[in-house]
Amino acid sequence: MAKQVKQPFVKNAAGRSVPTVVNGAPVIPFKGINKHRPEHSAATPPIRSNVDYPADGNKVVKNLKEALKKAGLKNGMTISTHHHLRNGDMVTNLLFDTIKSMGVKGIRWFPSASFPCHDYLIKYLEDGTIHHIEGSMNGPLGRFATEGKMKGTGVLRSHGGRYRAIQDGDVKIDIAVIAAPTADPFGNANGVTGKSACGPLGFALGDSEYADRVIVVTDNLVPFPCVPWHIQGNNIDFVVTVDSLGDPSKIVSGTTQVTKSPDRILIAEYIARFVEEAGIMKNGFSFQAGAGGINLAFLQLLKEKMKEKGVKARFVRGGSTKYLTEMLEEGLTDYILDGQAFDTDGVRSLRENPHHVSTSPFTSYNFHGKGNFASMIDAVVLGATEVDLNFNANVVTHSDGYLLHGIGGWQDCLAGRCVILAIPSFRDRVPIIVDRVTTLCAPGEMIDVVVTERGIAINPLRKDLIKNMSHSTLPLRTIADIQNEVEEICGGKPEPPAVSQKDVIAIVEWVDGTILDAVFAVPGNNNGVK
């Protein structure tokens, strides 16, 4: 430890200065892509026995407080939750109200992601009920952390990285709380039926397998067996019923919206043409595109091209929306492999169509497995907040230093065969092509193409793509060239964020668990930088 006090920061293989100790424990700096190999064994949950569980399979207890008490809740424990209910989640707020009412303090909260609805929990971060958050902080909680107000250091992991951390034993979860739109008294659960139906429950899989105690909370209790059992009752300790898991209209959209911005539609067109012209769009191919406005526009355009050319995909990767389910239903793909459903069509299709398959971060993204399917996807379209001239990219902070987004599956998807960043060239007159990204989330070698409304830059490492596109009429440019044009429009480079390079408020892990970068506090408008 003495050594660590003298050397609190090291420069890692990506050239970023990162701490060597986080929340009191030593961490491993990033060593380069595919350079770190795990050397220990997987986590070892205690062996349970049927002797200690009810023979009739009925694990229902009175309420959440009772379940937490039986689970042995105490100060300093690690409690996990999941973002399947997105911004409609009411269970997590209830959970921390309950923990507070029990007088328990210093919780490490380990969500798969937090959303704006969780700004309710700021009071518990302030009063010490929650010590710190390890998980995506979308919006208000990220702002709170950036201002240096969180007691511990945030740890940002991708969805796959989170599964990996659980499996590898980096994070030992004491109590997992899984909000389930349908469950039976034994604890089998799914998200495809019930008034709070949200789609897959895969983000909770690792928690259910490895956590010491697991509580399922449902507003739709059905007799055993709850089928499909995406979460298996054999891993569950207690079941709690509540009147409502949350606000259905915020759990899934009634419908997802294609962008109406001409610039963004242009980006979508460029990507669709690129995927076709680069030879990626061919029979049996696969692609991933999320639910953002550009992505949905891209899907519509790609769909037309596929129909025109008679091309059928082998599989498409959700988050699912009606745009993907239409492709499945029209025979343009054999399968949807779905991590989360973003609209009611996605949920319905997952429930009804056996070719719409629920996946988990284990099947899709775990880097410490025997492979995963992220590396088999032919084209992946992602967003970013910043990218630099070496294609290094940022997805968590803005150029003013504020941490406002989670990593999600973004880092995991970088394993795809052609990774395309779809980004407007500036936002609020701030250029997104920068000299140095505020926070490094993707080493440049993982990004293949940057598509802006002002042109397309192919990573010089991808000589094959450059060759394939040599006769294209698309506006192919160097990234420096696009940067220059945008800086002229915006009146120069973005202001470097006024961050303290000492006060680490969060770290960004790479998919292998090493530390890729640190996020620093932004002083000013700031009540309590450490």
Add this chain to the structure above:
Amino acid sequence: MAKQVKQPFVKNAAGRSVPTVVNGAPVIPFKGINKHRPEHSAATPPIRSNVDYPADGNKVVKNLKEALKKAGLKNGMTISTHHHLRNGDMVTNLLFDTIKSMGVKGIRWFPSASFPCHDYLIKYLEDGTIHHIEGSMNGPLGRFATEGKMKGTGVLRSHGGRYRAIQDGDVKIDIAVIAAPTADPFGNANGVTGKSACGPLGFALGDSEYADRVIVVTDNLVPFPCVPWHIQGNNIDFVVTVDSLGDPSKIVSGTTQVTKSPDRILIAEYIARFVEEAGIMKNGFSFQAGAGGINLAFLQLLKEKMKEKGVKARFVRGGSTKYLTEMLEEGLTDYILDGQAFDTDGVRSLRENPHHVSTSPFTSYNFHGKGNFASMIDAVVLGATEVDLNFNANVVTHSDGYLLHGIGGWQDCLAGRCVILAIPSFRDRVPIIVDRVTTLCAPGEMIDVVVTERGIAINPLRKDLIKNMSHSTLPLRTIADIQNEVEEICGGKPEPPAVSQKDVIAIVEWVDGTILDAVFAVPGNNNGVK
């Protein structure tokens, strides 16, 4: 160890004399039902990394020899296989031919079960390629072992006990070989499609999760993704293709046959009436009945009663047959929870009907989990080779001492709410109600009812059932009374088996991993008792 040499046998809580050391390792004698609690953590497989697996997901290697070589096969390893292909399996014989050709010796073979088709492997037991078998020995291999010809000691576990042993780390599998009727190059696999379709692949689940290296062997390779992925490619190291996994006509029956024996039909009638009159057959109930002739007759009779009374089951437990699938299709049950499909109707239904659910020994039977659904089944109909006056039962040896049957899910199912043994009162003029069972597989307190063609005996411990049946016109008798009648018919008690009480050829584990009984060598007609 010194102590163990001086005391090689102890009397366990069931009063059976069992060894304290098996195959060189200490074992725990049976302590009584629900008395043993595991104290260590689960097995810890090494953490793998995507770095070491092909990014394109293609794990296909040239042949089985290549896969075994890459998997690091060496002398003394533990190799697992599975009985999904039943008596049609040709993969296991090919596997050991390959191991023999590589000059590797002393394998601990860990099958989920072996079948008569595996008598081919006797030569490898004789020449030292296989050291011993831990797993069910149906037929010839059991005979071989009983005659004292196997080098090591057999270990007999139930299906759930096998999963438990893997999970708990009692058995570390070096290489698992999974025969899969359909698979993709990544290793995702199922048994519901392909020319060798067999139904669920659940017996291989634990092996895929915990084995050091896992090889999938298929005769139907499809492009990624193979859906459903009952076995997940993320757990698979290598994929091998062969022309044929085996003989489809012996993998599943074209159709399963109801008994034509009047005695057995009578037993089936008694059970159906018992289930109705004891108040078990009511809306939302559940039951399990396998594919034996009595069971199928029982199913037909129960089905008529259910229709007559307008009763619908919540779930029925397979092994599935056309009799179960008809019940599902006619709306007499909400679900089939299926561990194995015994005929082509079972396979078809599992493939096509989302209410026909594939299960594994983890969901169904694992005693070291947070419960399993075996204890939620209202009525379970099982066979047995012997039962004594205290309802202790045997399912592996005959009264002549020969080990000819595996335990299967039999012990696991004893957790059911009403466990009914359906047994003809004698076989080949040998009474099956005995003073002392040759091998103890079920402590008497786990057996609720014995149904023979000469009458029904309720375990005196089940005062509730006795009360419920107090007005029944069924021939309710004491078990001693039935025994007396049968002994008069057969001319006395069966000869006690001429076994050596010293030469242990196999042990029988209880579901918690403790040692319930030992199986002893039968001298005579015997070339090599140790």
